[in-house]
Amino acid sequence: MRLAVAIPMKPLALAKARLRPGLDDAARQKLAADMLRHVLAAVAASRVVEAGGVVSADPAAQALAARCGFENIVEDAPTGYNQAAARACAWAQARHCDALLILPADLPLLTPADIQHLASLAEPYPRVLVIAPDRTETGTNALLLRPPHVLRSQFGINSFQRHLENARAANIPALIHRSPTLAQDIDWPEDLPGLRNDPRK
Numbered sequence: 001m002r003l004a005v006a007i008p009m010k011p012l013a014l015a016k017a018r019l020r021p022g023l024d025d026a027a028r029q030k031l032a033a034d035m036l037r038h039v040l041a042a043v044a045a046s047r048v049v050e051a052g053g054v055v056s057a058d059p060a061a062q063a064l065a066a067r068c069g070f071e072n073i074v075e076d077a078p079t080g081y082n083q084a085a086a087r088a089c090a091w092a093q094a095r096h097c098d099a100l101l102i103l104p105a106d107l108p109l110l111t112p113a114d115i116q117h118l119a120s121l122a123e124p125y126p127r128v129l130v131i132a133p134d135r136t137e138t139g140t141n142a143l144l145l146r147p148p149h150v151l152r153s154q155f156g157i158n159s160f161q162r163h164l165e166n167a168r169a170a171n172i173p174a175l176i177h178r179s180p181t182l183a184q185d186i187d188w189p190e191d192l193p194g195l196r197n198d199p200r201k
Contacts, residue, residue, distance in 0.1 A: 001098060001099050001119065001122065001123050001146070002050040002095075002096065002097040002098050002099065003048055003049050003050055003097060003099045003100075003101060003119055003122075003144075004049070004050060004051040004052070004053070004088075004091070004092035004095055004097035004099070004100050004101070004148070005043050005049050005051070005052045005053070005100075005101045005102075005103060005115070006052075006053050006054075006055055006073060006084075006085070006088030006091065006092065006100060006101070006102050006103070007036070007039055007040070007043075007052075007053070007054050007055065007065075007070075007102075007103050007104070007105050008054075008055040008056070008078070008081055008084035008085065008088070008102070008104070008105070009036055009054050009055065009056035009058065009061045009105045010032075010056070010058070011056070011057070011058035011060075011061070011077075012029045012032050012033055012058055012060050012061060013025075013029060013058075031186070032105070032106070033060070033061075033064065034108075035105060035106050035107065035108050035186065036054075036061065036064060036105040037064060037068070038107070038108055038110065039103060039104075039105055039107050039110055040052070040054075040064070040065065040068040040070055041068065042107075042110045042111060042112050042114070042115065043070075043103070043112075043115060044068060044069065045112040046112040046113075046115035046116050046119075047112070047116075048115060048116055048119045049101075049115070050095070050097050051071065051091075051092070051095045051097055052069070052070040052071065053065070053070055053071040053072065053073040053088065053091060054070050054071070054072060054073065054105075055073045055074055055078065055084040055085075055087055055088055056072070056073075056074070056077075057074060057076050057077035058077075071091075073087055073088060073091045074087050081153075081155040081156070082152070082153050082154070082155050082156070085102050085143075085153040085155065086152070086153070088100060088102060088148075089145070089148040089149055092148040093147075093148055093149065097148065098146060098147050098148075099119075099122055099144060099145065099146035099147065099148065100144070100145050100146075100147075100148035101115070101118060101119075101142065101143070101144045101145075102142070102143045102144075102145075102153065103141075103142055104141060104185060106185045106186045107141060107181075107182060107184070107185055108184065108186060109180075109181040109182075109184045110181060110182055111181050111182075114132070114142070114177075114179050114181055114182045117177060117179070118130050118132065118142055118144050118177055119144070121144075121175045121177060122144050122146045122175070125146060125173055126146070127146060127147070127150050127172055127173070128144075128146045128150070128172065128173045128174075128175065129143070129144070129145060129146075129150065129151055129163065129167045129172055129173070129174045129175070130142075130143075130144035130146075130174075130175045130176075130177060131143055131144070131160065131163055131164065131174065131175070131176055131177070132176070132177045132178065132179060132182045132183070133160040133176070133178065133183065134160070134183055134184075134185055135180075135183040135184060137160055138157075138158055138159075138160055138161070139159055139160060139185070140155060140159040140160050140163055141182050141183060141185055142177070142182055143155075143163065150170075150172055151163070151166055151167060151170060151172060152166075154166060164176075
């Protein structure tokens with residue numbers, strides 16, 4: 001399986017705006033950059049990825065991606081996460097990859113083993129959706145599509161259930177990967193303690 005990984009990323013100046021009650025702008029931007037760097041490193045260390053890219057029009061995010069050996073998928077800013085995912089799908093197909101993993105940039109505990117396991121779940125299937133929920137099982141923290149165009153992404157409110165429902169309606173096998181490291185994202189100030197409560201320790 002030729003796997004592509006795409007990471008949509010807002011401009012660093014706008015990332016994690018919902019953390020403003022707990023972090024000032026400088027700390028918020030540093031956290032966003034650090035988490036992106038961590039996700040890029042985990043993807044690279046997994047050694048199961050044919051092509052890696054960041055979907056961002058932000059020069060700082062693009063420069064960080066390039067330093068880590070990742071492509072810049074777009075030069076202009078997509079209007080939303082699902083448009084970014086659609087850009088990533090076209091990019092993966094142009095790279096002749098037969099599967100696409102879409103990862104958020106705010107997964108501070110993501111491990112190479114998480115990515116390897118997602119890939120191993122998809123490997124036996126010519127058509128499949130592999131999904132990892134957030135810890136509340138409402139959001140989607142990883143979405144692997146084989147082939148990349150097998151299903152349109154539905155990121156947003158209740159995306160985990162909507163992805164599963166759409167796969168069921170399209171008669172596409174849907175496999176769930178529940179992982180404490182992959183489930184931890186950082187969206188709200190109350191999520192910040194999760195950075196200190198690393199389940200790997």
